[in-house]
Amino acid sequence: MAIKTLEVIRKRLEERPAELKKLRENGQKVVGWTGYNVPEEIIHALGFIPIRIAIGGDDRLVEVGGRYASSKNCVFIREIVGAFSENEDPFIQQTDILAFDATCLQNFRAAEVIEYYFKKDVIVLGVPRNFYWEEGKEYFGKEADEFTRLLEERAGVSLDLAKLGESVALYNDIRKTLKSIYSFQAAKDNVISWVEVFDLIQAVDLLDKKEYLALLHQTLAELQELQHNPVIEVDGNDARIFISGSLIPRGDRKLINIITSVGGRIVGDDIWTGILPHLDLDIKEISPAGVALGYLNRTPHAALPYLDLESDRRLKKLHELLAEFKAQGVIYHTLRYCDPFTFKAKETKDVLAKSAIPVLEIHTEYAGSDYEALRTRLEAFVEMIKIKAESAAEVTV
Amino acid sequence: MATTDLYEYPQELREEFEATEAIQFRDGSQATGADIWHYMTEVAPKKYPYAYTQRKYVDGRMSRDIHLPSAIKHNYLLLTMNDRINKSRENGSPVIFVQGGQSVDPYYAAGGIALRPASVGMWSRGRHEGLGLNEEVVRRHKQKEKAYHAISFEACQTAGYESIQEGGLPVDMVAPFTCLRCSDISYGVEAHRHGPNKTVKLMNIDYPMRHQADKQWAVEYFSDNLRRLTREIGKIAGREVTDDDLSKEIRLHNEGRRLAIDIAELWWSADVPPTNGLDRRHILQMGGMEIHGDPSASLTILRESKAYISERVKNGIKAEGVVDKPVRLFICGSCVRPNDFRIEEAGAIIVGNDNHWSDICTLVKEEGDPYQNLAHAILSYPYEQSVELRAAWTIEQLKKSGADGVLFLYQWGCNTQSAVARMLCDTIKRDTGLPTMIIEQHEGGSEQSEQLLNRINAFIEMI
């Protein structure tokens, strides 16, 4: 049963580049951001149009980007650099200012490369590695003030805290609604799939936020209409897969397509283009520092090192989400040269093994050359989960 | 390995060498010229035969400039690393694993010993006696393999994991400056959390990025990091660290830095290279006061080296093995470098590098709050600035050193310096017209691949 609003969103995404062009002709400016702790509400409250630059899946752009950065950068960063070089992406074409953060230093380097070769106006937000220290938080607050000052200079206005409050309220509503919608995809007899919700989540990066929120409310109403009481539980026929690891940006469908094509049902994720960045974002104070700290205090991104395994909130959150969505297996996805996640692959597998959760590590890039090999491995993994689930069901019976 | 295959120091040098200055250690003890000669000619060839290999192109081969006492003394300090570090630990100095390109003043101020990967490697190597070159290389690789397995096969470096977690090396703390030139350092530190060694303390000394030295809040944050660092080391060493301890240490390390700057300028001012590239690098690196795990020892050698090099420059003495008018190469990039012997055979010489030199030639203000001063100096390292600023400083070094060309080397798996390579080289070419070449090096054997060396040779010929 199709959710009608999803079709509207797809259409609005297609129309959006032309719309952005018009808005820019009328004097509005677009800030393209990329990173993992960019406090978007500040950009929004200053009257800019924020769009997230998160694209992937194009091996040709990776090759082009590698010529400016290097072949040892993660494929995601290389593709972004390549996209700025080619300037063919309809959204990238509309950016006036770029905002990067230094959560992942490869992102930081990409900012330098884009600034240097493509003469873009780039603002960079410093991010502390000792993010859990009070001193680290204080530093980040000051970086947020500086980030705001640099944006104010470009906006020609000062940040109005009342407007910031409105932006925070708007984004909070978006996050809350997304969370509600997300639970529908994991439910028994689901009327919306994870893939559809994933697309829906990514639309927030590009659409006008107020319009997006309205569309989300509409989607939620449709879902509630179709399924009054979504219950998340294991169905004997499913292989319930959870995707963890490196982000999967717009345009990169390889892994998702293979999982679904071999009969896996994705029911959850903790990737940074999925639901994770929208969870647990609690802004306690309406100020640049307050908003920024809300971001920093979420489940930490893997690029921020945490030195005690037992109390690692990233792993804790992973376990929590696995339980909530009743996942039966984890695909730990690492992009080529994505060190934040590859360095943790074995450790994550060891930790999940202790909880008896099957894990398959998929290390890949955007080229199609490993498609068949991945398909074979994923097929076997999905099969294994199904057999395990069936035998568990038999035991219960 | 038969003893005849090993290099021997010529006995006719003995008298002259024994009369040279003693090495003064931090604990007040010393090693006289006679002690060093005895160790290097009698003890070490049996304990560490691999170090005396006659194979020319082996990484870590000792300098053959036997008339330069510092070359022998430097190797003495490396080969005695295991004995010396163990002794210092027994006397209450904790050992802290750090990384290259950073200063070590605060570690020593707190009573610790800061060792970067190469020195930790020497310490670890020193625990295995009697190995020939091949056995030693195999041992090292096997251990490294374990680390890659435990961390990631895409890791360019392993933060000493192989020695500290897999090799039982009693390092007390892993606490490098992270983000400094490199992202992987912090992941390397983090990887230790899942290793079997639960006693080693972990800490990231967080280096803020982007115009960091111009931001007072970044200086304060980094200074807070340094305070926490000295406090934590002090706890292990069982002492309270005062501001005065740090001020004293800064003065001592500034002396090393100043000496290295003086020596570099002397070296560059000479008509003919007064030392080979290997000795130049080793001597200047002593200005960072970290390579031997004993700043006082490094300082003694630096002082002596300055006198020797002045003399050579004054008398127009050219180092052995260097051609008359060598092509002068400057090296950019972290963690790897070309083999000096091969470079010199090809008619060139390495006259400078940017990586460690960036921190060595950054002096720290001596008046005022030592933490703030140190933080400000560290955040000003030219290597860690935006590409235009880093390039401007590199160009200054190229001019001072009379370089004819620039090689940018980075290691396979290095995401950070590799991303800067082209920008830096393009800026240097734009502003100086000097030829540049970017090379990726695969870590592997003890000798560099023919393919890599062919490329470097072609570059030298082109110049």
Ligand code: SF4
């Ligand atoms: S986290 Fe991974 S994918 Fe993202 S920018 Fe860093 S290295 Fe690239």
Ligand code: SF4
């Ligand atoms: S090779 Fe590059 S990424 Fe690796 S430790 Fe060195 S600077 Fe860091």
